[in-house]
Amino acid sequence: MSSTWTLPDDLVLPIRPDFFPAPGGALPQHWSKCFGCGDDQPAGMAMTFTAGEGLEVSGRLTVANRYQGGPGVIHGGILSVAFDEVQGMACMVLGGPVVTGHLEIDFAKPIPLGSVLEFRARIDGMVRRKVYTTAEARIVEGPTAGDDIVATSRGLFLTIKPEHFAPMQDFVDGDATSPFGTSSSL
Secondary structure, three states, X not given: OOOOOOOOOOOEOOOOOOOOOOOOOEOOOOOOOOOOOOOOOOOOOOOEEEEXXXXXXXXXXXXXXXXXXXXXXXXXXXXXXXXHHHHHHHHHHHOOOXXXXXXXXXXXXXXXXXXXXXXXEEEEEEEOOEEEEEEEEEEEEOOOOOOOEEEEEEEEEXXXXXXXXXXXXXXXXXXXXXXXXXXXXX
């Protein structure tokens, strides 16, 4: 079932900046303790991301057994995290942090454990602080691999100032460093 998601008429596409990696280049994790992509998150999903053409990025996720929901398939919540992560990574082209304002997912086919998913996300446009994104997932390795889209997502992200997270930093293992670098750290 699809929602009645419509994009605003006054969307503006951001310009891909020089600091963003070239197509095929790896994107850095946005924070080492992130459940979706962080190196310092042993129970995390260890997603990886590469820059695509224009305002697109791709991400990969191996569907580990611990992500099981129904018998032998991924839990929908894990898939939601993956979509949130890849669409947020697409927003890295903006050079600053974003937070998720709205995320919706259409689940099209079951995704077996042990599969490898490839996600493609892109920025559809912006209106002031609002960033509209879309993404899709395909199984690229595993018993049901193919070209079929197994899920799609639409998101609304809000640009924020890095200081937004300052009040929470003291609660993160005493780590007082910002989880977000500047655009030059990409």
